[in-house]
Amino acid sequence: MAKLSFFLVALASMANASPHSTRSMHELHRRDSPPGTFVKTDAAPEDQVFNLHFALAQNDFAALEQKLYAISTPGNVEYGNHLTKDEVEELIAPSPDSVSALDSWLSSLNLTSQAYSPAGDVRSVSLTVKQANQLLDAEYATFVDQKSGVKAVRTLSYSIPVDLKEHIDVVYPTTSFPAPIAGFAKGSTIIRAADSKDVLAAAPQSCATSFTPSCAQELYGIPTTSATESSNHLGVVGLTDEWINNADLQMFLMKYRPDLPPSTSYSVVSISGGVNNQSRAGPEADLDAQYTIGLASGIPVEFITVGQAANDPIDEPFTKLIDGLLNIKNLPSVLSISYALPESFTDFATANYVCNGFAQLGARGISIFVASGDRGVTGEGDPDLCHTFAAMAPSSCPYITSVGGTQDINPEVAWGVAQLDEASGSGFSNFFPMPDYQKADVIAYQKVLPSSYDGLYNKTSRGYPDVAARSTLIEYVWKGQYSQINGTSASTPMLASIAALLNDELVAAGKSPIGFMNPFIYANKDAFHDITSGSNPGCNTDGFPAVPGWDAITGVGTPAYSKLKSALGL
Numbered sequence: 001m002a003k004l005s006f007f008l009v010a011l012a013s014m015a016n017a018s019p020h021s022t023r024s025m026h027e028l029h030r031r032d033s034p035p036g037t038f039v040k041t042d043a044a045p046e047d048q049v050f051n052l053h054f055a056l057a058q059n060d061f062a063a064l065e066q067k068l069y070a071i072s073t074p075g076n077v078e079y080g081n082h083l084t085k086d087e088v089e090e091l092i093a094p095s096p097d098s099v100s101a102l103d104s105w106l107s108s109l110n111l112t113s114q115a116y117s118p119a120g121d122v123r124s125v126s127l128t129v130k131q132a133n134q135l136l137d138a139e140y141a142t143f144v145d146q147k148s149g150v151k152a153v154r155t156l157s158y159s160i161p162v163d164l165k166e167h168i169d170v171v172y173p174t175t176s177f178p179a180p181i182a183g184f185a186k187g188s189t190i191i192r193a194a195d196s197k198d199v200l201a202a203a204p205q206s207c208a209t210s211f212t213p214s215c216a217q218e219l220y221g222i223p224t225t226s227a228t229e230s231s232n233h234l235g236v237v238g239l240t241d242e243w244i245n246n247a248d249l250q251m252f253l254m255k256y257r258p259d260l261p262p263s264t265s266y267s268v269v270s271i272s273g274g275v276n277n278q279s280r281a282g283p284e285a286d287l288d289a290q291y292t293i294g295l296a297s298g299i300p301v302e303f304i305t306v307g308q309a310a311n312d313p314i315d316e317p318f319t320k321l322i323d324g325l326l327n328i329k330n331l332p333s334v335l336s337i338s339y340a341l342p343e344s345f346t347d348f349a350t351a352n353y354v355c356n357g358f359a360q361l362g363a364r365g366i367s368i369f370v371a372s373g374d375r376g377v378t379g380e381g382d383p384d385l386c387h388t389f390a391a392m393a394p395s396s397c398p399y400i401t402s403v404g405g406t407q408d409i410n411p412e413v414a415w416g417v418a419q420l421d422e423a424s425g426s427g428f429s430n431f432f433p434m435p436d437y438q439k440a441d442v443i444a445y446q447k448v449l450p451s452s453y454d455g456l457y458n459k460t461s462r463g464y465p466d467v468a469a470r471s472t473l474i475e476y477v478w479k480g481q482y483s484q485i486n487g488t489s490a491s492t493p494m495l496a497s498i499a500a501l502l503n504d505e506l507v508a509a510g511k512s513p514i515g516f517m518n519p520f521i522y523a524n525k526d527a528f529h530d531i532t533s534g535s536n537p538g539c540n541t542d543g544f545p546a547v548p549g550w551d552a553i554t555g556v557g558t559p560a561y562s563k564l565k566s567a568l569g570l
């Protein structure tokens, strides 16, 4: 390998004037057109400077993955023996040959990369659009989403030298586009403001049309008593300038958790200059905060806010989040992430990089809950035009726990309202193969689907969601108003709160936290209420039906706290 690097240096210096004249290139990704309703408006300004990131081949991801499954699978001798940050980085660090191969290529433009991720597997370089175009045989341009006005500077294709294929997995930002919704990456929908004089009803029947923290406590058996272990934290992720409003939080707690001190708050952890500006309340951040701080009684909550310059067209929220989280030594034991985008908006290499980042966090014992999306089988697409069912990232990553949605009570059913094109995100990845922990359940489910669905979904891949909770008519406070909201953005913090409370009990009992939860979940389906009816119609089909056992709309079902507790040996 040393010889190869030497050879590359020689080649690169020969190629000073034009970096490609002597190199054949390998196209890493190409799309025929921008995704969704993005259209190209202009070439990107040639002298615009930005940071380009190169994710290098990781030393031994296969070993990390194997370790992740061993320590997360109940009954395995290594169960609960989570890795440290350093141990993870050792498995992920790139080979020095990859670093020198990258730098000798960059030297053709007099550029040098800097280590960016803590393991050094991601390196970044600051350059102009013109230089990036030259280096990657790319054509960076400005794209604007016709529905939301969201801007993105991206290229429709990019290449690297053939001889760097074994060294570079992905370059970003390139062909992965941001979520098309302005303001926040994934939609929860705001509806009417509820009457602020509403009395908090304890009667379960009211939970059908007005879902509060007491409803979640009652339905899922969540304890109301305060956690005791101050070392056990719960992290709420905020992307795309979504911030928690403190006045809204206090109003929410006073009405819906009068038993908690109204001053109950959270701490702020900043990634890439993220702030928590009180001048604008984010509906997503408010909801996520209220259903963690308001449910995970006594658990210290951290708001992990990822910075984004206003309307920054270069921004890539998910890679930035992963890179930031991997840098943090003392992470919360549970993360709640209510953001998603269709797989078709990103690209395999970028999604895979993000997903492998989640595996690294899982290996450190972190449970990660991700919203499955709110548009059922249509994703963000036009429900009348879709030819195949959409898959949502990062829910489609096999190393996280994807959370779907339900509605109603007695019985609680899968969330899907055809007229509104609102439904639990659902389906099968086109990127990630089916993991072993869900194989038996997913194959059994595929057998009950009509054969008319053949070709609409990917039969060999990861099915999601894994679990579900209530996602409609959720009471919360936004901009000083009692309001209701629909979305898996609500069910996700509920599951995260439950995991954090279980971790509190595990820590108190001297045990390891749950960590990556899926192998445990599929081995303990009885610890969930099976949701057996409802579906998410879309794409001119009935969508995915909820059935007895796992299904691709509510997973194994909604949580039953006391059963989860005993399954964990508590």
Ligand SMILES: *[C@@H]1O[C@H](CO)[C@@H](O)[C@H](O)[C@H]1NC(C)=O
Binding pocket: 016, 017, 108, 109, 110
């Ligand atoms: C790189 O720097 C050298 C020395 O400063 C200069 O001669 C050369 O033109 C530069 N090459 C490029 C591609 O900028």
Ligand SMILES: *[C@@H]1O[C@H](CO)[C@@H](O)[C@H](O)[C@H]1NC(C)=O
Binding pocket: 189, 190, 191, 407, 417, 420, 422, 472, 473, 485, 486
């Ligand atoms: C939220 O869900 C409820 C129940 O399905 C529905 O009546 C309401 O219209 C939804 N809100 C919006 C804005 O779609």
Ligand SMILES: *[C@@H]1O[C@H](CO)[C@@H](O)[C@H](O)[C@H]1NC(C)=O
Binding pocket: 275, 277, 278, 279, 280
């Ligand atoms: C908060 O946002 C407001 C309005 O956008 C802005 O004027 C103010 O400077 C921001 N404050 C901080 C601390 O970022």
Ligand SMILES: *[C@@H]1O[C@H](CO)[C@@H](O)[C@H](O)[C@H]1NC(C)=O
Binding pocket: 429, 430, 431, 432, 433, 434, 458, 459, 460, 461, 462
């Ligand atoms: C189906 O998923 C697999 C991964 O499980 C992927 O390799 C394949 O490309 C997908 N098929 C299509 C048509 O996208």
